[in-house]
Amino acid sequence: MDRLTDAGALVELLGDWTTAHGPLYRKLAGAVAKCIDAGDLRAGQRLPSERDLAKLLTVSRATVVAAYDELRGGGLVDSLRGSGTRVATRARPKSSGSDGRVPGGRATSIFQRLVDGPGEIISLAMAVEPAAPELTEAIRDLAGTDLDDLMADVGYHPRGYPPLREAVADHYAELWLPTTPDQVLVTTGAQQVIGLVAQMYxxxxxxxxxxxPSWPGCLDVFRAAGARLVGVPLDEEGIRPDHLAKAFADEKPVLAYVMPTFHNPTGALMSTGRRQRVAELAAKFDVPVLEDNAYTGFVSRDGVAALSPIGAFARGNAEILTVGSMAKAVWGGLRIGWVRGPSAIIERLARYKVRADLxxxxxxxxxxxxLLPKxxxxxxxxxxxxxxxxxxxxxxxTDRLPSWRWRTPDGGSALWIELPDTSAQIFAQVALRHGVELVPGSATDPSGGHDNYVRLPFTLPSDVLTExxxxxxxxxxxLRRHGPVGEVPGPII
Known part of the structure; x- marks a missing residue:
């Protein structure tokens, strides 16, 4: 791994470091110190050079030099001629979580924003909206009619509340994927499905x-399980079948993860023909496929009708797990998801689920x-x-940033924007000092193929989008002027 890549990894760990108080060099030193305390930077680990870190943070080299001096004064780093700056061997992390930080990974800044809240910046780490009004109606309806019967229930359903499993089965039947309740496992959101599948496979x-690219939160789960990730490119119809076939043949994977419906972050809708081809390749090479359709409830630009999941085209020994969720379609606070698959696989996943939370x-x-029928x-x-x-x-x-390039998404919640001849990580640092938190493309693609992309959600109100x-x-x-930006402005929102 070259030093610039090392600097990029550190920049992702630093998060919104410029929003702290004090001189710029002390903000940087404090953020690095938190990484050391959290154990994200280990004793003896080499830090990026002053020049490389300054380049990605778009600050002067003097700022980084002063920050490293501050850390040396605190006994957190050592510098030796010829070996650069390293975390001091005497530096020891505090107990896990004691500093309030989410453990490291490509999605660290996204999950950290969930913990910290939006603060004084416009955060684009998440594409979220208030609850759909139908949720309020459902709560009132439930309280007025079925609550007594529900309270008489035992309350423990490791595979899922039976009426919901039946509703999910009916939902897939309408999408031409015949399903029985024993083929459904209810989970605490789609993210839990990813974790359970990672444990099992x-x-x-x-x-x-x-x-x-792909969703950083899922990539982190796979990495945490010790997996090696191999990326396959997309086109306007979804994942490229020619590249997928080659990857299946050459890499001998134990799992493939795809987002066919309003892919995150590109917003692409995989065509019916492409879905069928993925199912055929899964059967041919005997590779289990996890299809994440958590964005199914979102709008399509041209009113495209709901497409059958990849699982509807499974033949022979194809092992396809289909994921759904209410979080994006109805409300992020309704943490209910599900996975549909062969009954024997669902039974095995249920054992991991009951061990996780009963x-x-x-x-x-x-x-x-x-809500599901609606x-x-x-x-x-x-x-x-x-x-x-x-x-x-x-x-x-188009009016303010005409050099930026993007494709109008088929659906989903964000634009996937290409910055001309610019590292998105560098631009993210400049944007942060103007009160905007971006997710650079480097978090979505371990190969480095989308380092000049950013994801811009359009779920914000119009006046916020204007600002x-x-x-x-x-x-x-x-950034176009090639000059470091000064201090963070005062309160923004």
Missing amino acids: LRPGCTVIVES GSPVLDQALTAR LSDIAAARGDILRQRLDHLQNLL LVHRLALAWND
């Missing part, structure tokens, strides 16, 4: 095929069972709002 040194909250499952109507209502916000954001970008683009334009102009 992955071992240190194994290979997982992923799309390039079962997801029954009240949430009962609400989901009521999912298409909920998506349609949200779609009108999202289309307006998407059009507004694209018009603003967002204004700040991004200021940051872009500053």
Whole structure:
């Protein structure tokens, strides 16, 4: 790994370090110290050179030199001629979580934002919205009719609340994927499915095929299990089948992870023909496929009808697990997801699930069972709002940042934007000082193939989108001048 890549990894760990108080060099020193305390930087580990770190942070080299001096004064780093600056061998991390930091990984800044809240910046780490109004109606309806019967329930359903499993089965039947309740496992969100699948399938040194780019939170789960990630490129129809076949043949993976419906972050909708081809390749090479359709409830630009999951095309020995969730379609606080697959595989996954939490909250499952039949109507209502916000954001970008390039997504919640001849990691540091937190493309692609991309959610209200683009334009102009930006402005929101 070259030193610039090392610097990039450190920049991701630092997060929104410029929003702290004090001189710039002390903010940087404090952020590095937190990484050492959290154990993200280990004793003896070499830090990036002053020049490389200054380049990615878009600060002067003197700022980094002063920060390293501050850390040396605190006994946290040592510098020796010819060997650079390293974390001091006497530096020891504090107990895990004692500093309030989320453990390291490519999605660290995203998950850290969930913990910390938005603060004084416009954070694009998450594409979230308030709850759909149908959720309030479902809560009132549940309280007024079925609550007594529900309270008489035992409350433990490791495989899922039976009425919800039946509702999920009916949902897939409408998508031409015949399903029985014993083929469904209810989970605490789609993210838990990823974790359970990783526990069951992955071992240190194994290979997982992923799309390039992909969702950082899932990539972190696979890495934590010791897997080696191999990326396969996308086109406008989804994952490239020619590259996928080659990866299956050459890499002998134990799992493939894809997002066919409104891919995150590109917003692409995998075509029916492409879904069928992925299922055929899965059967031919005997590779289990995990298809994540957590964005199913979002709007399609051209009103594309709901497509059958990849699992609907499974033939022979194809082992395909289909994931769904209510978090994106209805509300992030409704942490209910599910996975559909062969009954024998679901039975095995249920054993991991019961060991994890004995079962997801029954009240949430009962609400989901009521909402799932209305999912298409909920998506349609949200779609009108999202289309307006998407059009507004694209018009603003065309006017203020005409050199940026993107493809209007088929659906989902964000634009995937290519920055001309610019590292997104570098631009993210400049944007942060203008009050915007970006997720650079390097977090989505371990190969480095999307280092000049950023993800811009359009779920924010129109007035916030207007202010967002204004700040991004200021940051872009500053970066074009090749000069480090000064201190963080005062309170922003």
